[in-house]
Amino acid sequence: MRGAILYAPGDVRVETRDDPKIEKPADAVIRVVAACVCGSDLWPYRGIEAVAGPTPMGHEYVGIVEEVGADVSQIQPGQFVVGSFFASDNTCDICKAGYQSSCVHREYAGAGGAQADLLRVPLADGTLVATAERPDEDLIPSLLAASDVLGTGWFGAVAADVQPGKTVAVVGDGAVGLLAVLAAKQLGAERIIAMSRHADRQQLALDYGATDIVTERGDDGVTRIKDLTGGLGAHSVIEAVGTQESMMQAIRSTRPGGHVGYVGVAHGIQLPGEELFYSHVHLHGGPAPVRRFLPELVDLITNRTIDPGKVFDLTLPLGQAADGYRAMDERRAIKALLRP
Numbered sequence: 001m002r003g004a005i006l007y008a009p010g011d012v013r014v015e016t017r018d019d020p021k022i023e024k025p026a027d028a029v030i031r032v033v034a035a036c037v038c039g040s041d042l043w044p045y046r047g048i049e050a051v052a053g054p055t056p057m058g059h060e061y062v063g064i065v066e067e068v069g070a071d072v073s074q075i076q077p078g079q080f081v082v083g084s085f086f087a088s089d090n091t092c093d094i095c096k097a098g099y100q101s102s103c104v105h106r107e108y109a110g111a112g113g114a115q116a117d118l119l120r121v122p123l124a125d126g127t128l129v130a131t132a133e134r135p136d137e138d139l140i141p142s143l144l145a146a147s148d149v150l151g152t153g154w155f156g157a158v159a160a161d162v163q164p165g166k167t168v169a170v171v172g173d174g175a176v177g178l179l180a181v182l183a184a185k186q187l188g189a190e191r192i193i194a195m196s197r198h199a200d201r202q203q204l205a206l207d208y209g210a211t212d213i214v215t216e217r218g219d220d221g222v223t224r225i226k227d228l229t230g231g232l233g234a235h236s237v238i239e240a241v242g243t244q245e246s247m248m249q250a251i252r253s254t255r256p257g258g259h260v261g262y263v264g265v266a267h268g269i270q271l272p273g274e275e276l277f278y279s280h281v282h283l284h285g286g287p288a289p290v291r292r293f294l295p296e297l298v299d300l301i302t303n304r305t306i307d308p309g310k311v312f313d314l315t316l317p318l319g320q321a322a323d324g325y326r327a328m329d330e331r332r333a334i335k336a337l338l339r340p
């Protein structure tokens, strides 16, 4: 099969690799129908995270089940499935509480690299969600979005305690931030302030339900949010970047008693304890338990209530994966979809 390998910052190559096999009785092997490049793939691509030798890339996937191990009973060959970046048993106490991305048996589902023709998915029964039938072609980008960016934006909104009638601010205009806007709208937010300085992303945020756009960043962005909320700050703020500046912008944009849902992968963030103490802000976040939301999200997509696939503004054959990385790195694309 073919698969994308990151050799060094800026050096992604699609190469011929060994086909994955069933290694444990709970595994499935799927034929990837669509995969994509994640904002988090850009951290090692840019050299901000170390690249520890040649690394198979990709952890977002939809596909058709090829083969299942002896212990798999819920998932069958031929089904169209969506999975998340962490495999989970979906039965332990942590999973039952809705935190499948911290499952006591969790495994990284992207270990074999989803930017490939085939992928081994561990704990298939707990990890994969099958659609009732083979979805229409035009739904594939949206189902792929559910695998990570939609599920992550949705968790950000839930972690930020988005409620009907409330004001929500979203820090970050990547795919996760844009889909956090969509999630906030679905969860009933009355006012949704998207923070973005890119015209195409502002437009998509408005399409997804944003009511206001703030272009300022940092302290100026905080001032704008305060101006728009009677000096109080938003009830709920979703942080979808992962830097010191974005995290502090989120915390300072939240009113006392409000909630920050942080889903940008944190890099080098240091939180000031004394400021947090006096802020009265709730902080909750982390790697999204996408599996918690997947059945509902798949339903909302297949019944065409939501259209998260619009975040994919570049579609490439798998063999051109390197072009997808480059386009996202240079911010020419929001998110690149790869078709094997």
Ligand SMILES: [Zn+2]
Pocket: 088, 089, 090, 091, 092, 093, 094, 095, 096, 100, 102, 103, 104, 105
């Ligand atoms: Zn579990």
